Amino acid sequence: MANMCPYGRFTHAVVRGIPETFGKAGGDSRKNGETSVELAKAQRQFGCLTGALRQKVGLQLIEIPSDPELPESWRIEDVAVIQGDTALITRPFKQQRRSEAEAVRKVVSELNLTVVEMGAEEGDSGGATLEGSDVLFTGREFFVGISSHTNHRGAEVLADTFRDFAVSTVPVCGGARLRNICSMGGPNTIIISNSDGAKKTLRMMEQLTDHHYEVLTVPEDSAANCIYIKGPSKHDFLLHRPAEECPDSASAFQKLQDYTLLPTACSEASKLGASLSSLCLLVNRKHTYF
């Protein structure tokens, strides 16, 4: 259908700056408590990411200014699921994060996307929670990880929003979020971690899908989250964690033929359980009917 084209075509990226309050969210986000994050380094890494998206890949970048009141607002991926010309504004698990959506809502409507809300707290979708980092869109279907942050009701709302596609639920065993253990590495390729939990999730995905995907397994969880974009010149770009962050997985990416690999550091954000894709929302405004 109108929306169904191979995964990876994007024209815009929406990001949100790292606030000074980075890493100072409520107690649970630093539950390990073992590491302290460096704000400056995080901002530097954020700059590298946005630079790569804009200059190397050639996307139009929309940066929402950071808001110190919203310490986790940089995890912009969570607050919206965008596919084709529709943006579903999600309802994150944490109450205090729900106000992050406002700015994003504004941006996506400026991009002429159809904005769909998850609805009031009460009513049909009451109790539904959904975070974008639990949603894997493959170009053909959605997988929603049922995790501590996303529940069945939330997945139903997603399925109701994107009716063209099969929406399958999969358990997230390994990481906290589905996207922590897997991501798209090409129009037909899923990059997934080699951990036992991830394998179980992958098996489930393979059972549920009508399609066939290539699977690229990487030894480290953190390496499994990449950003794949087919650039304007139809060139494949893959933003991935650099060798210093995932030494064992670097070689795996070499298997991707004719890709431009863009190692992008993300060590600080990942200390807070985020990863590369958490930092941006990708939009395709050039979707065409055929």
Added chain:
Amino acid sequence: MTTESGADSEAKQPQENKEKGKAKAAAEPVEPENQSELPAAAGHSTPARKEQETQEDDQVSHQSSTSRLSRSPLKGVKIMQCKVTMLDGSDFSVNVEKRAKGHVLFDKVCDHLNLMERDYFGVTYRDVENQKNWIDPNKELKKQIRTGPWNFAFNVKFYPPDPAQLTEDITRYYLCLQLRDDVVSGRLPCSFATHTVLGSYTVQSELGDYDPEELGSDYISELRFAPNQTKELEEKVMELHKTYKAMTPAEAEIHFLENAKKLSMYGVDLHHAKLVGSLNESLAPAEGEDSEGVEIMLGVCSSGLLIYRDRLRINRFAWPKILKISYKRNNFYIKIRPGEFEQFESTIGFKLPNHRAAKRLWKVCVEHHTFFRLVSPEAPPKKFMSLGSKFRYSGRTQAQTRRASSQIQRLAPLFERSASKRYNMSRSLDGAPITESHETLMKDSAADGVSKVIATGDIIAAVTEKKAEEEKAEQEDAQMAAATPEPSTPLRHDTKCSPHVYSSDPLRSELSLPSSPVSSTKVRRRRREGARKRASSVSPAKSSDSCRRRQALDDRKAALLDEQVLLLSARKQRLEQGKRRGGMLFSFSLHLPDLSSYLDEDGYISFPDLSEMRFLPMCAQNFMPIKSPSLIPCFLFIFFFLLSTSFSVPYAISLSFPLALCLCYLEPKAASLTASIAHGYHDHDSSEEEEEETDSEQTDFAFDGDMTATESDADEDSEMPTQDASPPEEMVKHQTNISELKRSFLETGDTSSGLTEWEKRLSSSPARSPRADEPPMIVPLEPEDTQDELPAGEETKGEVEPKLAESTLGWVSSSEKTSAEPQEEAVVATETEAAPAESTGPTSLDVIEVGTKEVPVVHTETKTITYESAEGETNGDVDPGVLLSAQTITSETTSTTTTTHITKMVKGGISETRIEKRIVITGDSDIDHDEALAQAIKEAKEQHPDMSVTKVVVHKETEITPEEGED
């Protein structure tokens, strides 16, 4: 997707319907156009719904207008009138005998629709619970509908995963109608963007190009695209519609289907159920809750069984994953093959609302599994006293139907795309929108005499490029021959005054095919006579009164002979062409008694005409195959032979085919010699003729394919195992068949070279000499000789020599031997439960099935062992080769059924014979299948000492659970 409303909705629906029904009953009769009186949203009535409504009508008013019972004055057979709701929402009334089986009704409906790729469709009825059930073609209608009214609906049963692979536009059109209804009724959910796109193609297909003057600005609001249609949607649809320029209806439908097929719920048949017992670990635990009794939906589709909870897919079992499907009381069970990391099979149970629902689901699963997964249908359990249901899917599988439709040789039939229901009262009352749309349709399709054909022809290009070329040529031709009166004028009138062509007499459209008023009056008069005769006696495919299809054997044979006559007349047509290249109605026949006089008169008299075609352009004269003097003798021979053997019609039939084939065989060769420069003209010629021959080809095909099971079945079956479940396009093309060759024979020609080529070939083909006294003519009568003949045919340097007709003979004996050939390889056996996996090459499988008890379960690959030698590789799909012949031989003993398929292919000059033997052993006792296998291999080796066994597949099916009996 089709939804079967379950427990919840059951409660609501009847009420709704009752109200609607009452309103309707009060407001108006069942006239589709009038329904616009109802409010737009509620007024939309899908075929299925309409059926419900009318059914409700009946129930409410206690008068069943449609189930009138009348007595045939002749035989005292009770005739029932069936009302079938068609996909466009119209009703079709048809009479069937009260004891008629399901297929009678189905065939009548398909005939009425002029539909050939009918295996994707089915007839449904609503049971007392208002649930949709598929009519079993092999059971009496009366027993299926029980006490309900004789109301049915025509629906798509198997949604082809790739509609582009359908052969005919008309099939796609009906699939589109079904999908439009699925979309509008909400059974096929889609996003706003998709509603827009699908809607725009619907508009394009129905109204043609956007034309602001004609259509106005809100032309779209009277069409339905979505369950909740908004102004915004209509605007977007219009926006898109404006961008489609010169897109034909058929193109728009292809686009529509290309989009619709990607929808996740495309072709998913949903059934309400509840989970029974604790969920298998393979089911995604939803928030770790107890899954017992959770409301789910089971979706049956081409790839397997889908399990939904709300809108979410929580599990999926592809057909290969499922070992067994069964039902017991309200419960439905699937047994799952152990996964990679699991040791044991697991069984998952689902609770259906009631027993009937469980059985319905089971049946749908059996049918979908067979249709999409198997290469040929499973034989129903044969046991006399057995527990459980004997139900099996008995139609063609997708692989078979694709195969069959690849042989459809008729020119794309003209069919009317009926206007969908309009929702704007004021406009639809005066009929304006409808006329409008029809005019638009006609406008874009009838700019000149042939453009109607061309309009669809462009689409055909996707299927067969050759055809398109021809049609282009035809177009040029039409322009060239400006003097020719516009042949399709009568047709246009016809279609205009009957908006629903298929509600009118099909014969009418047949007879209104372009006819040239200036052709020789004598021939023409005879032709008219013929047409009348034909209309009354033959034409089994088109005659709406398809009781004729069940005619006695003699009639069939007479009809076959008539087909021969048609061949001759086709040739005569050519002569006609020489004089006047306008369209000529091609539809007449002769009965046997007239044959000789006719032959004398026309066969010989027209003969000299051939050389007198000076009025033709030079190049045309050169390429007219009829100028070949050997051609007419050849035909004459057929008739002489038929006459001489008329006392024994079967022999006559079996003999006439090889002869016809012989001619066909010659023709491609001649055509290939045609200089490229000639192609233009040659194509004109053939395309023109194609149009006229459609009639006979179609009849021919329909007759062979639908009536004479031996022939077509043998043909299909024997080729099936050599093909992948989805045969490559090219292969399909290569596989020549009777009618195609026949036609190419009639169409193409190269006289200069053909003359010699012709005779040479005739004499070099031992069995097919046109001379009546030559003994080999008798050859096909004896099975042994047939076998001898096969290699002989191949000796002619691997020329294409179609011998499909031989398959008729193949049934005669089961102990034939195939003589040796250098490149021959033999293969023992057959069967392809695991179709896609195992049928990759033209390998063959030996299946020894050991069924101990019969139960209503589908055993899928319980145990399959494959032995394959490297030789099997030589005939991969790379070079599909050209099929020479195919035959199937079946023999049965009490406990074993042996089916032997013999196919002969030519690949790159090397001919190859493949024998595939399927042995099914059925028995109560445990059979030593190792021994049986050894025996089978030994036998095969003995029978064909010079062949080698390339693949052996043992497929064992045991396993039984006693089930409740079939009702």
